[in-house]
Amino acid sequence: MKLQERINAFVKLGEFLSQFSNEVIVKKDNVEHNDTFFDGFKHQLKLTEEHNGWFTQENIRFSLQGWAESLTPDNLNTWLKPYQINTVEPKQVAIIMAGNIPLVGFHDFLSVLISGHHVLVKQSSNDKHLLPYLAKYLEFVEPEFKGTITFTEDKIEGFDAVIATGSNNTARYFEHYFKNKPSIIRNNRNSVAVLTGNESKEELKALSEDIFRYYGLGCRNVSKLFLPKNYNFDAFFEAMYHWHPIIDKAKYANNYDYNKAVYLMSEFDMLENGFLMIKEDKSYASPIATVFYEFYDSTEQLKEKLDREKQQIQCVVSNGFIENEIAFGATQKPLLWDYADSVDSVEFLLAI
CATH class of the missing domain: 3.40.605.10 (Aldehyde Dehydrogenase; Chain A, domain 1)
Structure with missing residues (x-):
């Protein structure tokens, strides 16, 4: 053939x-x-x-x-x-x-x-x-x-x-x-988003797609935010709100309730809006209905960190921050040449 x-x-x-x-x-x-x-x-x-x-x-x-x-x-x-x-x-x-x-x-x-x-x-x-x-x-x-x-x-x-x-x-x-x-x-692997605090409403709304599509179960879903010090979460939560019907899905709601109870009993600090929790945490893999965040001091230090830990990262969502970044809202729409883990599978298959 x-x-x-x-x-x-x-x-x-x-x-x-x-x-x-x-x-x-x-x-x-x-x-x-x-x-x-x-x-x-x-x-x-x-x-x-x-x-x-x-x-x-x-x-x-x-x-x-x-x-x-x-x-x-x-x-x-x-x-x-x-x-x-x-x-x-x-x-x-x-x-x-x-x-x-x-x-x-x-x-x-x-x-x-x-x-x-x-x-x-x-x-x-x-x-x-x-x-x-x-x-x-x-x-x-x-x-x-x-x-x-x-x-x-x-x-x-x-x-x-x-x-x-x-x-x-x-x-x-x-x-x-x-x-x-x-x-x-x-x-x-997990995906991250780098925010500056200057994102437009449209960009943040697009980010909600990267977070919630497939309930966050994909390696291309954003599970971690990198934020500047003193970041104001109001615009972020406002942009997320149109996904609120997700809490009507029983499996998602059960995970939300369970993880919220764990955080409350452990007396962890977190912010939540009734269907999404955000928690300061250095890990990349967050539980369902949760997004972790971490503050950065300088963009150069953050770039070094992401390069150092690239084996844990599938996608970096940002606007003008890093080479090979993914646009807000595009993580779940990969092109055929967007290879998982950046490993060219066709090249591998032609060499065996």
Whole structure:
């Protein structure tokens, strides 16, 4: 199968997904194999929400919209232009996926197949309904994908390389277990925002998307703020307020109540507005419904700190502060070439 044929198949998949990315699902006439797959995928969306209460229809649609917008000819060709792909000898690449947000492992899945390899997928039990169905769709629009995509719930065997994502503890296990195989091993990372106190209302409102989307469960969600001394939180809380309906979601509300009780019993100082707590803390990983903050004395010292601790950081959200920063509101809309942990997975796959 040629590269262009693989690109064409994923473009068709993007067109299929575009039907499900809006609040009202609309069946389109020009989508291939729609009569076979449309109703079935609607059922998969329902199963996904029933299986995992964090995966609301709103968050599932947001994920699908992101992939529908990414899987276009322009985006795919721009992404792949720097690489020499057609010379690849197919290898079996295992992917061990996380399950914190819907389709979180799709970029690895896409990268393996688009580079010409075969994929062996071990999914998280938290996110197991969507990708197998989409893989079947790919096999229908491009039959040569048949035999190149395998899902397993068992111990992975017979692979040439591995991409594995997990916690810091499981990452150490992965590093030991896969030490004799080419690998990309990802562990916990968090994203931060650097504020100056001069942000516009629009920027702070956009930051709320970086904090609350997917309930803050993604590594690209902002879990930590760096603030100048004597920062006034009024504008920040005002910008967050339009997310207040999030407290009506039972799983989020339970975490909010639990973490608030822990902080109160421990007599920690914090600020809260009824659905979000902010607490001064040097850690990067904050609990659900909580954002940590830390004051900085100088921007130069903060840049040195972020560079020194970059292995813990996925994204830095700011405006004119640092190279490769992410704009306010854009953390959950990565481009195809925005690689997790800044590790070029396509380059890795072409070298195995």
